[in-house]
Amino acid sequence: MTTPANENDPRVKRTRQLLLQAFISLLEEGRTIHSIRVADITERATVNRATFYAHFEDKYALLEVWMREKFHHALESQLPATSTLQMSTLRQLLLAVFDFLALWQYHLKPADRQFVPFFEVALQQELQEVFLHWLNQAPSLVPICQETVETTAQVISWAIFGPAVQWSRGDRTITKDMMVQHVLAVVIAGLSPVVTVT
Known part of the structure; x- marks a missing residue:
């Protein structure tokens, strides 16, 4: 997993939580883990793909x-x-x-x-x-x-x-x-x- 520059930065924590919450909301709608793409997560979280990859190496x-x-x-x-x-x-x-x-x-x-x-x-x-x-x-x-x-x-x-x-x-x-x-x-x-x- 890619480590953000400063994990204690409140903005970093908020963005990570936003991405996790977007993923969880997709699961709660009945989507399978397999069917959820990075694009789905970033769209739900209203962030771009570069932001996702600054926090996580990949979906896994x-x-x-x-x-x-x-x-x-x-x-x-x-x-x-x-x-x-x-x-x-x-x-x-x-x-x-x-x-x-x-x-x-x-x-x-x-x-x-x-x-x-x-x-x-x-x-x-x-x-x-x-x-x-x-x-x-x-x-x-x-x-x-x-x-x-x-x-x-x-x-x-x-x-x-x-x-x-x-x-x-x-x-x-x-x-x-x-x-x-x-x-x-x-x-x-x-x-x-x-x-x-x-």
Whole structure:
């Protein structure tokens, strides 16, 4: 994704939000992701193509930002901004991930299924950011380097995301709460060499 000169500039934020809102409004009208073109987005946002490309490399970069923001807001609504790495917040996080993916699978249009792998990577990266933030704040059992923290965040995010994706796609013979309990046990075990979760 192309990085604007100053991401903190209110005008840059407003334009990005305008482009995202234009895309969302097209989806709300029943358009599929596949059918929406950059020209449709810029026309709806009343900006030119050069402005779009100053903010996003292509439509897929906008899609990634949109999906990550959507997922971020879903997690934020379930977890306080001051959340730290604790058993209760881990459980809340897992429930939020399972709920989001189940709802997403339900609303996914057949024409947009080709974007599923792309979206899954974006969602996993957002989840990884949550863990990176938590791990950087958590007191560690032993001195650990940043590379270990980053690898742990990546591994744990996939340990949650993989089963949640499989469960959301399947027949769900195991309840969400039972799946969360199983995944939580694995996550706690995976974190134990690095941090203590209370």
